[in-house]
């Protein structure tokens with residue numbers, strides 16, 4: 147079973163970065179998330195309670211990110227992935243965290259991590 151639930155382009159404001167200008171103002175981060183989850187039960191019951199509720203994940207991440215102040219994108223990505231695995235029962239998570247406004251001459255910079263197994 148390799149079902150996933152995904153969230154693409156989740157835009158959140160975060161206090162994140164190593165430079166002084168980044169320590170005093172938030173900036174946008176974009177999250178692209180794939181979560182391994184068996185969707186068959188929800189498909190059979192047609193009941194949200196049996197699904198991995200991507201809206202609930204998105205709202206929880208927004209609340210969490212709003213109270214962080216990490217230096218590195220690696221740290222924020224790791225913490226977001228751990229939150230998804232521990233609070234929402236995903237079997238694995240692939241998470242790409244981008245900073246679109248970090249570098250003037252780059253569309254975006256960031257990290258992509260995978261925790262758990264999609265195999």
Ligand SMILES: Nc1nc2c(c(=O)[nH]1)N=C([C@H](O)[C@@H](O)CO)CN2
Nearest residue numbers: 162163164165217218219220245248
């Ligand atoms: N591997 C990383 N490299 C850099 C990071 C980071 O979080 N991880 N951060 C910065 C700065 O904060 C940059 O995003 C803003 O100029 C530089 N390199």
